[in-house]
Amino acid sequence: MNRIFWAADSTVQTNDYTTYPQTGIGQVFPLFIKPEYQVRNHAKNGRSTKSFMDEGRLKAIEERIGAGDFLFIQFGHNDEKKEDPTRYTEPFSTYMENLETFIRVAKDRSAYPVLITPLERRCFMDEKHLGIGAHSDYVAAMKQTAEKNNVPLVDLYSMSRMELKKAGEKNCRRWYMFFPEGEYKNHPEKSEDNTHLRYDGAVNFASLIARGLRELGGIYADMLLDDMNL
Incomplete structure (x- = not known):
């Protein structure tokens, strides 16, 4: 069985x-892949590339990942936190x-690394127009890293910005933890969270x-269900 290891933050x-x-992206990703692939989701709330490694989370992946597996690497939200030296x-x-x-x-274990740019936040300036976004430098840096190391990249940042623009400020609230008081029994208070x-x-x-x-094609496309219209 091929395994997809995911190193990321709370969005995953x-x-x-x-x-x-x-709900995290890695939590629902099995909906899109063939049954012979299995997601091992190591993503954790609040982690940056630095804190993920410092806490031994990458080491835990290193001990388990093997030939033919995939390592999805998706960070940026917490790497940008200048006020926190444990993550910045x-x-x-x-x-x-x-x-x-x-x-x-990944490469040392004969696995396949894939870089995934960070998801955009709901950063609307008005009902239709998004702000510049907080992740732009990290997106550019990840793209440079992918090119330098000849590693495939999925640009979730750009695609998610397009989806947000298409939906508009109000319609995309349902995608995020943005809801009125009393909507959820387990979360009765109002939430205007534009990240999770x-x-x-x-x-x-x-x-x-x-x-x-x-x-991307090849082995990356092969993991997906055949009859999806994406």
């Missing part, structure tokens, strides 16, 4: 009822260096990753 992590209705990385230096460490772990996802958002953005993998 697998949630349980204690954080419901929050400079986009065109330490962030790129850390990404290369993840890539080496609900189920519809996780499925929508996971489908964009699947689309990107299909465009």
